[in-house]
Amino acid sequence: MLTSTPTLADNFVAPPCAEKISILMQDEHILLINKPSGLLSLSGKNPLNKDSVHYRLVQQFPTATLAHRLDLGTSGLMIIALNKLANAKLTTQFQQRSIGKTYISVVAGHVQRDTGYIEAPIAKDLANFPLQKICFxxxxxxxxxxxxxxxLDNPPRSRIKFTPQTGRTHQLRIHSQALGHPILGCDLYGTPQTQAMAARLLLHADNIVFRHPISTEPINVHCPCPF
Incomplete structure (x- = not known):
C-alpha cells in the first residue's frame, strides 16, 4: 500500500483562538464579519485545525460560504455568502476586481515616500512551503x-494604509518585505527582530466596498483597526 509523507501543511497546528467573530451586518443573503487574528478562514486537513471562520459560522448559518479569505494572522472584514446565488455574484465581483478593500498595517522602519505603488509578481515558493516569492x-x-x-519612533515604525489591486496569497506581506519594511509580527517574511516587535501580525482589513450581490445596492463597511 502506498503511503504519503506528511507535509508541513499537515503538521502545522494553529494555536487556539479564544476571540469571537463579530457580525457587523446581516441579511438573508450575506454576512459582513470581523475576523479575529489567529483564526483560520477555513478548517485545515489536520483535525486539530478544525476551528475556523467557516466551521464556527456553519453552526448558526448552515449554508455559509466564504466569498474570500484572510490569512490566519490577519484580522478584519470578510464577506460571507448565505446562498449559492449570492456566492456566485460575489465571486464575479472579485474576479472583475470591482470590490475595493483597504488594510491598515504597522511596518518596521520609516517608509520614506508618503505614497507609493508596488508592482511585483508573486509565485509559490515550492522549496519553502508555505512561502510565496516574487518571481518575474x-x-x-x-x-x-x-x-x-x-x-512612529522608539523604535522606528510606520503606520500604512494598503490598497491592493490584486488578491494574491500573502501579497501585502511580500510587498512590504520588498519595500524593505516588513510588517511587524510577521513570522514568514520578517526578521526575528521585526516578528518580536508585535504579539500578532499587524495587518487588519479595515474597509470594504462592493455591491450587494442581489439588490446591487452599494455597500461600504468600515471596521476600526484594533492596534
Missing amino acids: ATGKQAQSHYQVLER
Whole structure:
C-alpha cells in the first residue's frame, strides 16, 4: 500500500483562538464579519485545525460560504455568502476586481515616500512551503498602493494604509518585505527582530466596498483597526 509523507501543511497546528467573530451586518443573503487574528478562514486537513471562520459560522448559518479569505494572522472584514446565488455574484465581483478593500498595517522602519505603488509578481515558493516569492518569470501580477498614515519612533515604525489591486496569497506581506519594511509580527517574511516587535501580525482589513450581490445596492463597511 502506498503511503504519503506528511507535509508541513499537515503538521502545522494553529494555536487556539479564544476571540469571537463579530457580525457587523446581516441579511438573508450575506454576512459582513470581523475576523479575529489567529483564526483560520477555513478548517485545515489536520483535525486539530478544525476551528475556523467557516466551521464556527456553519453552526448558526448552515449554508455559509466564504466569498474570500484572510490569512490566519490577519484580522478584519470578510464577506460571507448565505446562498449559492449570492456566492456566485460575489465571486464575479472579485474576479472583475470591482470590490475595493483597504488594510491598515504597522511596518518596521520609516517608509520614506508618503505614497507609493508596488508592482511585483508573486509565485509559490515550492522549496519553502508555505512561502510565496516574487518571481518575474512565473509569478502572477500583483499590485499594491500604499499611503503612510503616521511615522512612529522608539523604535522606528510606520503606520500604512494598503490598497491592493490584486488578491494574491500573502501579497501585502511580500510587498512590504520588498519595500524593505516588513510588517511587524510577521513570522514568514520578517526578521526575528521585526516578528518580536508585535504579539500578532499587524495587518487588519479595515474597509470594504462592493455591491450587494442581489439588490446591487452599494455597500461600504468600515471596521476600526484594533492596534
